[in-house]
Amino acid sequence: MRALLAEDDEKLGRLVKNFLEEENFSADWVKSGAEALYYASNAEYDIVILDWMMPDGEGIDVCRKLRERKVQTGILMLTARDTVEDRVVGLDAGADDYLVKPFAFAELMARIRSVLRRSEQKFQEELLQVGPLCVNRSNGQAWRKGQELELTNREYQLLEILLINAGNTVTRDQLLDRIWGLDGDVMPNTLEVYINYLRRKLDLPGQSSFIKTIRGVGYRLELQDV
Numbered sequence: 297m298r299a300l301l302a303e304d305d306e307k308l309g310r311l312v313k314n315f316l317e318e319e320n321f322s323a324d325w326v327k328s329g330a331e332a333l334y335y336a337s338n339a340e341y342d343i344v345i346l347d348w349m350m351p352d353g354e355g356i357d358v359c360r361k362l363r364e365r366k367v368q369t370g371i372l373m374l375t376a377r378d379t380v381e382d383r384v385v386g387l388d389a390g391a392d393d394y395l396v397k398p399f400a401f402a403e404l405m406a407r408i409r410s411v412l413r414r415s416e417q418k419f420q421e422e423l424l425q426v427g428p429l430c431v432n433r434s435n436g437q438a439w440r441k442g443q444e445l446e447l448t449n450r451e452y453q454l455l456e457i458l459l460i461n462a463g464n465t466v467t468r469d470q471l472l473d474r475i476w477g478l479d480g481d482v483m484p485n486t487l488e489v490y491i492n493y494l495r496r497k498l499d500l501p502g503q504s505s506f507i508k509t510i511r512g513v514g515y516r517l518e519l520q521d522v
Contacts, residue, residue: 297412298340301325302332302355303347303374308397312345315401329353336362341369343411348375348386356389363390366435370415372407374399426462427519429498429506431455440498450475451494458507458517467514491515 299321303309309325316323324339326332329350336344336358344362346355359371370392375382378396386394392411395404422434428441436452438445447455453475457466468487476482491507499505508516 297342298322299324299408300332300335300339300341300344302327302329302345302350302358304328304350305347312404315404319405327351329355329358332358333361336367336369337365343408343415344369344371345408346371346373346391348373348377356386356391359386359391360389368415368434370411372411424456424459426459426517429455429459429517429519431459445497447494447497450490451497454490454494455498458515462517462519465510465514465516469514471514 297320299316301309301312301316301323303312303325304327309327313323313325321342324335324341326335327350329352332344332346332350332355335341346358348355355373355375359373362369362371371390373386373391373394374397375386375394376397383394392414393407395407422432424431424433429439431438431452433456436447436449438447438452438455454471457471457474471487472482476486491509495505495507498507506517506519508518510516
């Protein structure tokens with residue numbers, strides 16, 4: 297497990313880092329909000345532990361910016377502020393939990409475990425998998441048998457709708473409405489063009505396509521054991 301700790305207090309930061317490593321975490325320790333934002337935006341962590349007050353600003357601002365950047369890592373705020381209003385501000389900014397200083401390390405670990413459980417549950421809920429195809433509905437990523445697919449936004453939208461309705465026919469009008477809007481200014485063959493783009497990225501040579509054309513009606517996703 298990998299943790300990012302943002303704490304400018306030298307003594308507390310060292311204690312928490314040592315504690316995390318004793319609990320088998322690989323812990324990166326930074327001492328400013330700018331460093332925390334950079335590290336959390338550019339590396340994969342299982343949890344981010346943010347001090348509310350840091351020399352260059354508030355950890356709460358870092359938390360908010362991370363959520364704006366679609367970073368979904370669980371965030372635990374450490375703070376001396378203990379009013380209900382402060383807690384509401386922290387949670388509304390995207391924090392998953394809130395621990396008031398001073399704290400016992402046993403409680404810190406319990407809070408970390410709680411955030412990790414919720415993050416795992418949230419991740420599983422965001423995943424939509426049918427057969428070898430999988431999408432993450434929170435960030436628009438898609439995979440085929442674990443290999444990430446490079447999809448445009450339109451291609452991803454098509455795949456998500458077809459996966460949700462796997463085995464059932466989705467009409468042309470339904471797809472056009474969901475993706476372009478009924479009043480969208482699209483050419484008559486726009487949908488067919490994007491379906492073909494998606495097929496090229498999903499299908500392997502020599503195998504039948506995942507996406508079946510139902511003539512005069514629409515399209516159906518039929519999954520294969522490949």
